[in-house]
Structure formats: structure tokens, C-alpha cells
Amino acid sequence: MQIPFDNRYVALGEDFFARSTPTPVRKPGLIRFNDALAGELGMATDHDSASAADIFSGNTLPEGAEPLAMVYAGHQFGHFNPQLGDGRAILLGEISGADGARYDIHLKGSGPTRYSRTGDGRSALGPVLREYLVSEAMQQLNVPTTRALAAVTTGEAVVRERLLPGGVITRVASSFIRVGSFQYFAARGDYAAVKQLADYVIEKSYPPLADNEKPYAGLLEAVVQRQAALIAQWMQLGFIHGVMNTDNMSIAGETIDYGPCAFMDAYQHDQVFSSIDHHGRYAYNQQPSIGLWNLSRLAETLLPLLDENPQAAVQVAHEVLEPYAGRYESHWLAGMREKCGLTACSHDMDGDDKNLIEDLLNVMADNRADFTLTFYFLSHLSGQPSEQDDDLRDLFDDSAQIDAWLEQWRRRLGLEVQGDAARQAAMQSVNPVYIPRNHQVEAAIRAAEDEGDFSVFHELHAVLQKPFVRQTGKDRYMLAPEPEEVVEYTFCGT
Numbered sequence: 001m002q003i004p005f006d007n008r009y010v011a012l013g014e015d016f017f018a019r020s021t022p023t024p025v026r027k028p029g030l031i032r033f034n035d036a037l038a039g040e041l042g043m044a045t046d047h048d049s050a051s052a053a054d055i056f057s058g059n060t061l062p063e064g065a066e067p068l069a070m071v072y073a074g075h076q077f078g079h080f081n082p083q084l085g086d087g088r089a090i091l092l093g094e095i096s097g098a099d100g101a102r103y104d105i106h107l108k109g110s111g112p113t114r115y116s117r118t119g120d121g122r123s124a125l126g127p128v129l130r131e132y133l134v135s136e137a138m139q140q141l142n143v144p145t146t147r148a149l150a151a152v153t154t155g156e157a158v159v160r161e162r163l164l165p166g167g168v169i170t171r172v173a174s175s176f177i178r179v180g181s182f183q184y185f186a187a188r189g190d191y192a193a194v195k196q197l198a199d200y201v202i203e204k205s206y207p208p209l210a211d212n213e214k215p216y217a218g219l220l221e222a223v224v225q226r227q228a229a230l231i232a233q234w235m236q237l238g239f240i241h242g243v244m245n246t247d248n249m250s251i252a253g254e255t256i257d258y259g260p261c262a263f264m265d266a267y268q269h270d271q272v273f274s275s276i277d278h279h280g281r282y283a284y285n286q287q288p289s290i291g292l293w294n295l296s297r298l299a300e301t302l303l304p305l306l307d308e309n310p311q312a313a314v315q316v317a318h319e320v321l322e323p324y325a326g327r328y329e330s331h332w333l334a335g336m337r338e339k340c341g342l343t344a345c346s347h348d349m350d351g352d353d354k355n356l357i358e359d360l361l362n363v364m365a366d367n368r369a370d371f372t373l374t375f376y377f378l379s380h381l382s383g384q385p386s387e388q389d390d391d392l393r394d395l396f397d398d399s400a401q402i403d404a405w406l407e408q409w410r411r412r413l414g415l416e417v418q419g420d421a422a423r424q425a426a427m428q429s430v431n432p433v434y435i436p437r438n439h440q441v442e443a444a445i446r447a448a449e450d451e452g453d454f455s456v457f458h459e460l461h462a463v464l465q466k467p468f469v470r471q472t473g474k475d476r477y478m479l480a481p482e483p484e485e486v487v488e489y490t491f492c493g494t
Contacts, residue, residue: 001043001044001047001051001052001055001062002043002044002062002063003043003062003063003064003065003092003093003095003105004042004043004064004095004096005062005063005064005065005066005092005093005094005095006093006094006095006096006102007064007066007093007094008094008102008200008204009068009070009091009094009104009200010066010068010093012196012197012200015071015185015190015193016070016071016193016197017068017069017070017071017091018068018069018071018085018113018114018115019066019067019068020067020068020069020086020090020113020114021058021061021067021090022057022058022059022061022067022090022107022110022111023058023110023111023112023121024057024058024059025057025058025059025154025155025156025166025168026154026155026156027153027154027155027156028053028054028056028057028059028152028153028154028155028168029049029053029152029153029155030049030050030052030053030056030150030151030152031128031129031132031151031152031153031167031448031454031457032132032150032151032457032458032461033047033049033052033056033149033150034136034147034148034149034150037147037148037149037172038149039098040097040098040099041095041097041098041103041149041172042095042096042097042098043095052150052152053152056107056149056150056151056152056168056170057110057152057154057168058090058107058110058111058168061092062092064093065092065093066092066093067090067091067092067093067107068090068091069085069086069087069089069090069091069113069114069115070085070086070089070091070176070177070181071083071084071085071086071115071181071184072084072085072177072178072180072181072183072184072247073180073183073184073187073246073247074178074179074180074183074245074246074247074248075180075183075245075246075247075294075297076245076247077245077276077277077281078281080183080187082184082187082188083115083184084115084180084184084247085113085114085115086113086115087112087113087115087116087117087119087121088108088109088110088111088112088113088116088119088120088121088122088123089106089107089108089109089110089113090106090107090110090111090113091104091105091106091176092105092106092107093105101174102174102204103172103173103174104172104173104174104175104176105149105170105171105172106170106171106172106173106176107168107169107170107171108123108128108131108168108169108170108171109121109122109123109127109128109154109166109167109168109169110168120158120159122154122156122158122166123158123166123167123168123169124158124160124164124165124166124167124449125153125164125165125166125167125445125448125449126164126445126448126449127167127169127258127259127491127492128151128167128168128169129151129167129441129444129445129448129457130258130261130441130445131148131169131171131258132148132151132169132457132461133436133441133444133457133460133461133464134258134261134436134441135147135148135171135255135258136148136461136464136465137435137436137464137467138239138255140464140465140466140467141237141432141435141467142233143230143233143234143237143239143255144226144230144233144252144253144254144255145254145255145256146171146172146173146176146250146254146255146256146258147171147172147173148169148170148171148172149170149171149172150169150170151167151168151169151170152167152168153165153166153167154166154167154168164449165448165449173250173252173254173256174204174205174252174254175201175204175205175250175251175252175254176250176256177197177200177201177250177251177252178246178247178248178249178250178251178256179246179247179249179251179294179295179297179298179301180245180246180247180249181197181251182194182197182198182251182298182301182302183246183297183298183301185197185301186300186301191304191305194301194302194304194305195216195305198215198216198219198302198305201219201251202215202219205251205252206218206219206222209222214306214316216302216305216306217306217316217320219302220295220298220299220302220306220317220320220321221320223251223253223295223298224295224320224321224323224324224327225253225327226252226253227249227253227291227294227295227324228291228324228327228328228331229253229327229331230253230254230255231287231288231291231328232288232328232331232332232335233331233335234255234287235284235287235288235332236332236335236336236339236430237263237372237432237435238263238264238267238284238371238372238435239261239262239263239264240261240262240263240264240271240272240273240274240282240283240284240287241255241261241282241287242259242260242261242262242272242273242274242277242282242490243257243259243260243274243276243277243282243492244282244287244290244291244294246294246297246298249291249294251298259274259490259491259492260273260274260275260276260277260489260490260491260492261273261490262438262487262490263371263372263435263436263437263438264284264371265370265371265372265437265438265480265481265486266368266369266370266371266480267361267364267365267368267369267370267371267374268284268365268368269284269285269361269365270283270284270285270286271283271284272284273438273487273488273489273490274489274490274491274492275489275490275491275492276492288325288328288332291324291328292321292324292325295321295324296321299317299320299321300317302317303317333350333353333354333357335430336357337353337357338426338427338430339375339378339379339427339430339431340356340357340360340375340378340409340427341378341379341413341416341423341424341426341427342356342412342413342416343416343418343423343426344415344416344417352412353412356405356408356409356412359405359408360374360405360409363396363401363402363405364396366398366401367395367396367397367398367401367402368397369395369396369402370395370480372431372432372433372435372478373395373478373480374392374395375427375431376428376431376432376433376478377391377392377395378392378427378431379424379427379428379431380424380428381406381424382420382424383410383413383414383420384410385406385410389403389406392406428468429468430468431468432467432468433467433468433469433470433478434463434464434466434467434471434474434477434478435464435467436460436464437477437480437481438481438486438487438490439481439485439486439487440460440477441460442487443456443460444456444457444460445457460477463477
């Protein structure tokens, strides 16, 4: 398999990484290869499954690869760890895609590195399947994300709470540099390295900033903008990242590190799924504020680059960070208006529309209505009450509450100029019918881990590739879980 590597991170020097070779596995087997993504990357896709399994398990290094483990630090649940790094991941190298942009190719679960901290550097099969399913679903939901290029079995067991089959996932991102990457060097007072890293990020991820009079303030502002937009999209889909540590926050504004992540079924403002988030730091409704907290940590690392005068540097950082809340709310409100079919709007209507949307969320929370189905069924309703209202009403224990809200919503629709058909089509283009529901992902994992059956994984993956289109015979994938199917907790997988 030919991979056109174009490695530049390695040129930063060995202060930024530890050279690491994947540890071979006993019997690699290809679960899935993402031919479409490979084509986008300019990779040849005429491969056989055995050679692909060898490459994407780490058993064979493709020509041009320069494998390394990236070093970084990070705040984990608010506590700073000065050295983390890729403990079970290896950057094979960078590639120039067919679109001219550069991407990183990353093995996860490929064995120990210098930064494994006594861990085995491996991944169980379950987290590999979860990340493949959820990251590729996010791509189809139009959310910036790392991608899944390949998933393989290793033919070996890993030790967690019990013995589990092992796997390796190959991830692709526009960058795997994190807020924690900057924190690592700033914590050591190595601002020459901070500048070197910032220059690399600008050159790779934000090239227009290269000619900016103040490129580092521009970098901070660009990251703020991308994160505000990204987290707004998470909120609009009921997605909970689960572990928003600074080492899990991409400098490129992509969703990264799908560990204990989950999509909500029954709506709850402060929903938590992560088994390690005992105090709800990364709950659904905390994600916007945690985004700002993480961005503030990034700003701290860049202060010496923002201005030679420390007080002036702080002022620059403050001026860049201060608009975050407004930008986030603007993105959130715009997206939620689209979900509710409210296109005829002006600044004077912001408060009224926000109240209308928040009223719906409160009614959903009171009734524990399904997040995805509420908006999906809403997108099929006309401007006048009809029998179709019953599909939505059935999600609510107290139908009087949703009836009262629908009356307000329809009154607001009276300001719209487009007809029902156009509005419904627009709403259905942003309100998915299928998401990677926790119980369905768990079913795919159980079939694979317990029975060696990957058919459940493949069928779920296929459905998730067309999330906005109701597919014949696939209604079970749109349904909320039965009480016995509810997944209470999701796990990191380390």
C-alpha cells in the first residue's frame, strides 16, 4: 500500500516526541478499511486485507513512515499533569491529501511508548469499534472530527477488568496537536519551543495567519472561533464528549479522543455518561464553559508571544477570550433555530427565539423526552395541528406541556415566509433520524467481543452513513432504548 507521506512534525526535533515503533501483534485481522477516506487522502486503495491488516496493526511499517509518540501535558479533571503524551498511540507520519491539506495518520492501541506510564499501550476491541462508529457518524453529521481509516483485530487479549480481545484503530486528523502540547513546554518555561510549535500549527492548520501582523494573537482567536462553533454543534446534537481535559482538546477545532463519549437519549440538562466523571465536570451543560476554561489555559501558554510586556499580554489574551461566550451563543442559537425551522429572524428576535428554544428543552427535561426523536418528529409537523403531532406527543408523559409549546412554536412560524414543505425539508437536513445510540454501539461491541461477530458493527455503520434519511427496514436504529437496554455509563478504555 502506497502512502504519500509528507512528514514535517518530526523536523521540530526530539524535544517534541519520542521515536516509537509499534509492537507487533500475533494475528492481525482487518475489520474495516475506509476506502472513501483513503481516496480523499490520495492513498492507493487497491490493497488486500492481509497487507492492510499488517500495516494498520503496526506489524509492517509503510515506506516513508517515521513513527513517533507525541509529548504533551494536560489538565485532567482540573488537575495539571506536566507530562502525559501518546501512551498507546503512534503517529506514523503526515500525508498531503488530494485537497492539498496535510493530515496526520495515527495508530491507537499499537503498544507501549515512552509515555505509557506503566500501561500496556494496547486497546481493547470495544473502544476501537466505538471510535470508528462515532467518529465516522460525526463526519456524516457535519461535525469537525478526527476520522477512522482502519480498524483491525490483534489476535491477542488485553487485560482490563477481564481479558478482552485487542484491537487497533488508525485515526486521521488535520492535526493531533492539543492544548496540552503547548502546556508541556510552557510549564517548563521553554517559550522557544512554544513559539516553534505555534509556528508549526499556523503553517499547517491556519496558513492565512502567517502574514498576520500579530500571528499568535490571531492563532488564539482562530482556535477560540473554531472551538465555539464545534461545541455549539455538540450541543445541537445532544453529544457529550465525556472527558474534556486539555490534552483532549484539538488545536485544529476537531472532535478528538472518543473515549467515554455518548449521545443523549432522554434529555437531561446535566447528563453525564463517563464512568470517571464523578462530579459532572464534563456534563452536557458544562461543555461550553469548559471550552472557555481550556482556551484560557491555551492563552496562558501563549502570553510571552502575545506581547513582551506581561500586563499587555494578559490584556491581549483577555480581549481575544472575552467574545467566546457571545460567539458560542451565536453559533448555538443559529443552529437551534435551524433545528426548529426558524429562519425568518433578526437581532431583535434573538431573545424571544432563545426563550422559545429553551422552553422546549425544559419541557423535554421535565418529560425525559428523547433528544433526537423530539427534533426529528418536530421537523415533520406542519404549521397547523394534525394527526402527525401524535408522533411527537407520544414522547412526552405530560402531553399538555408539549401542546402548549407547539402552540407558541406555530405562532412563531407565522413570521416565516417559506411554506411548510420547504421548512420541513430544511429541518430534516439538520435533524438526524439516526445517531450512534449507546445501546446500539454496545450491541455491536458485545457481538464482536463475545461472539467474534462483526455483522452488527457493519450494519450499524452503514445506517449511520446516511443519518438524515429514513431508511427502509431500519426503524429499530432510530428508536430509543428499552429500559433494559439503557447504557448508564461509558468508559475510557485505557
